[in-house]
Amino acid sequence: MNAESPKITPERPVIRQLDEAAVNRIAAGEVVERPASAVKELVENALDAGAARIEVAYADGGKTLIRVTDDGCGMTAEDLPLALSRHATSKIDGSDLLNIRSFGFRGEALPSLGAVARLKITSRAEGAEAAAIAVAGGRMAPVRPAALTKGTVVELRDLFYATPARLKFLRSDRAESQAIKDVIQRLAMAEPGVGFVLRDVTGGGEGRVVLRADVEQGDLFEALSRRLRSLIGPDFADNALPIDAEREGIRLTGLAALPTYSRGAAVEQFLFVNGRPVRDKLLIGALRAGYMDVLSRDRHPAAVLNLICDPERVDVNVHPAKAEVRFREPGVARGLIVSALRHALAEAGHRASSTVSSLTLGAMRSEPAGPRIYQMDRPSQTALRAAYSAQAPLAAEFAEASARFDPPADEKPQAHEEAIETCPLGAARAQLHENYIIAQTETGLVIVDQHAAHERLVYERLKRQRAENGVAAQALLIPEIVDLSEGDARLLLDHAEALSQLGLTIEPFGGGAIAVRETPAVLGEVNATALLKDILDELHDLGDSQRLQSRIDAVLSRMSCHGSIRSGRHMRPDEMNALLREMEKTPLSGQCNHGRPTYVELKLSDIERLFGRT
Structure with missing residues (x-):
């Protein structure tokens, strides 16, 4: 504790004006963190210039070369030195820093890059001659004539050569290359009407195309x-x-x-x-x-x-x-x-993602046990007919077994069966292991997890009841007083009405104290202090809080789990069909309360592929 502070010197420190090169290197430390940061700045400049096609090439993860070529509006020979000057920009006039409609506006990127790397800009504006300018380590060369049809080419070599300490913080070439790809990917998503090409030219030549996104048309x-x-x-x-x-x-x-x-x-x-x-x-x-x-x-x-x-x-x-x-x-x-x-x-209703069925088919598909059978090696039609005749007794047994799953004709007419097969989740045909419902659709079959599906149906019903009737509140015999800072207390009281709708009633109690009068009855005994502090954390972090609602939803979810059809329960055909129809008209029924799918759909064509019938 008695050690002398390194910040205290015997002499009064002298205030100095940093030179332009030092200022640009400091700015580069904020703006250009890694090669991907440089790519982002340069591509955003190209988009601001109205480019319809942008090509980015890099070598060694962007450490030795980054080249961005665009067909935008370009710059004149008079513009080039200004473009490399700090805080010089064509995108704002400085009078309104809130009405910003472009990616760039500070005028820091190009001078910062020129301070820590070897930068060359070649550009041509419509109606003007092409020109080029180079800057290395902050030292600018004069503008020279160049050859270019349209747009701008920015070439950045040896990034951070002027600040070698920064090079030690860069990651591997592969990691930096992936970061560049991520940047281009995000910008390409924002601009479907612009074409993007990303090349890795490590080793010279045209290199390899890492990413290509052609111009997209349509709405x-x-x-x-x-x-x-x-x-x-x-x-x-x-x-x-x-x-x-x-x-x-x-x-x-x-x-x-x-x-x-x-x-x-x-x-x-x-x-x-x-x-x-x-x-x-x-x-x-x-x-x-x-x-x-x-x-x-x-x-x-x-x-x-x-x-x-x-x-x-x-x-x-x-x-x-x-x-x-x-x-x-x-x-x-x-x-x-x-x-x-x-x-x-x-x-979206009961819809589940198509990847669920793809994963199911992948799990069901086994590796071939023997050599592949080609068409010429397949049994003849005569041999097949003889094999089918030998299996005739088994066919009768299958017919008897299927009758146990189908209700009598007078109970459920065939016309009704065909009608419900046209429903999205089809007609129930069987129950396996007292847990999975097998339903036949027009185009395949559906396997339903009866417990997970009914759990979602009960949960949605409980949420509807809560929305209609509100959350029941439980009055505390003795209000719980929670001491907070005055700022936190004001923040909570600003949201008192919203919390009251969820069954939590709070009132000011003087200074930074909050009196908790009522808590949601469905939560049972509640630690009011811990709950309010959790809500405060979310309000500070996000400006809103879902903590109380999520806790109530968690209780409703547990209630729906205990109140739903249990695994192992035998269901009658009419019960299974009723569950399928309820799923079709209930929102979010394609997944249970935990995000797992409630059913898997297999198309007939997929099933036939499993058996080699295609």
């Missing part, structure tokens, strides 16, 4: 769906729901996947604000809340969502890399995302 959802197919594969697009909602001047568009198409990590969550890729905790929290009671805690939803609003209602200048934003009305933005997702998921 918003068609173009986005096709772009996502090329970027992250068809599974997401096949199992995603279109999102298009608006509230108080903020619009949400995009695609959100079904709950049964969930991921083990947040690898397919792509969020945008006015087309700008962001990683904002408010938006991530809202996305999670939208899937709150259809996913377990260890699963993550998949979505590509874009919030569109007036630029003056969102501040994009709160993070050096512009990765975070701040909304003027965060509650409106969050509420829009949550309500839009829940509405879309409810509209």
Whole structure:
């Protein structure tokens, strides 16, 4: 404790003005964290220039070369030195820092890159001659004539050569290459009308194409769906729901996947604000809340969502890399995302993702035990007829067994059976192991987990009753007093009305004290202090709290689990069919309360492939 502080010197420190090169290197430390950061800045510049096609080439994970070529508006010879000057930009005039409609606006990227690497810009504006300028370690060369048809080519070599200490913090070439691909992928999702090509030219030459996204035509959802197919594969697009909602001047568009198409990590969550890729905790929290009671805690939803609003209602200048934003009305933005997702998921009804059946077929398909049988080696038709005749007694036994599953004709006419087979989940044919319902559809069969399906049906019924009748509150004989800071108490009291609708009644008790008068009856005995602090944590972090509702939903989920059809219970055909019809008209019945599928559908063509009949 007695050691002299290293910040205290015997002499008064002298204030110095840093030179331009030092200022740009410091700025580069904030703006350019790694090669992917440089790619992001350069590609965003190309998009701001109105480019329709952008090609990015890199070598050694971007450490030795990054080259971005675009067909945008270009720059004149007079523009080039200004483009490399700090805080020089064509995108804003400086009079209004809130009305920002472009990716870039600070004028920091190019001078920062020129301070830590060898940068060369070749550009040609319409009606002007092409010109080039180079800068290395902050030293700018004069503008020279160049050859270029249209647009701009930015070539960045030897990143961080002027600040070698930064090179030690870079990861392997493979990791840096993946980060570059992720950046291009996100920007390509935001701009389906722009073509992107990403090449790895390590070793010279044309290199190999790492990513290609051609220009997509059509309306918003068609173009986005096709772009996502090329970027992250068809599974997401096949199992995603279109999102298009608006509230108080903020619009949400995009695609959100079904709950049964969930991921083990947040690898397919792509969020945008006015087309700008962001990683904002408010938006991530809202996305999670939208899937709150259809996913377990260890699963993550998949979505590509874009919030569109007036630029003056969102501040994009709160993070050096512009990765975070701040909304003027965060509650409106969050509420829009949550309500839009829940509405879309409810509209999906009993639908489950197609990947469930694909995984089922993969699990059922076994490796061939012997050599492949070609057509010329198959038994003749005469041999097959003889084999079928030998199996005739077995056919009679199968007919007798199937009669035990089918009700008598007078009880359920054949016409009715054919009618319910046309329903999405078909007609119940059997129950296996007193747990799985086998139903026949027009195009295949459906296997239903009776307990998981009925659990979701009961849960949705309990939620409807709660919405209609409210949450019953239990008055405390002696109110519980919770001491908080005055700021926290005010924050909680601002949400007192919303909490009251969930059965939690709070009142001011002087200073920072809160009196808890009532708690939700369904929760039983509650530690009011711990509950309020949990709610406060969410309010501070996200601006809203779902903690109380999630706890009530968890209780309803447990109640539905205990009140549903148990595994091992024999069900009559009419009970099984009634369960199938209830599933078809109940929202979210394609997954149980924990996000697992309640049924698997197998097409007849898939079943025939399993038996080699195709």
